[in-house]
Amino acid sequence: MTRKLTLLRHAKSAWPDGVPDLERPLGDRGRRDAPEVGRWLNENVPDLQLVVCSTALRARQTWDLASAELATQPEVRHHAKIYYGPLLEVVRDLPPEVTSAMLVGHNPDMEDLVELLTGIHTTFKTSTVAVVRTGLEWSDAGPNWAELITTATPRG
Secondary structure, three states: OOEEEEEEEOOOEOOOOOOOHHHOOEOHHHHHHHHHHHHHHHHHOOOOOEEEEOOOHHHHHHHHHHHOOOOOOOEEEEOOHHHHOOHHHHHHOOOOOOOEEEEEEOOOHHHHHHHHHHOOOOOOOOOOEEEEEEOOOHHHOOOOOOEEEEEEOOOO
16 A cells, blocks of 8 residues: 655745744734745645644644635644644554645654654755655554655745
8 A cells, every 4th residue: 555645844834023933923924924935735735634734823824725726625623732842652553544645744753753764855945845655554664664756845
């Protein structure tokens, strides 16, 4: 069975004074870019079954705006480990029946996870998406577990 994992770094955030990091919202550019991400996902990853999103506001807002562009809505779960780590545990804990999942999170964790899983370094600007594929179980995720299929940085 082939499994596909899509990784999305949140869109560009704002840096308002006095706002804790977890509560930083998207900035104007992020609000423009996130729907473009959704259109890209709709065309390139139409089979998403499960999205695990960071609990950070900017990640949740990115997903809300992106998902509005999808033809079908996957199940969504919010998980603090996407913000605090380790991401590898989140991948290993994905349900075995799911064949297409996505994590919506942050850098440098997204870059580090892609490099760990594929052996390929990828730069994750805001709104960057990477798609990896494997024939192995989620629970087996680790070094060189998958191949990198594509990366993109959709912008509005």
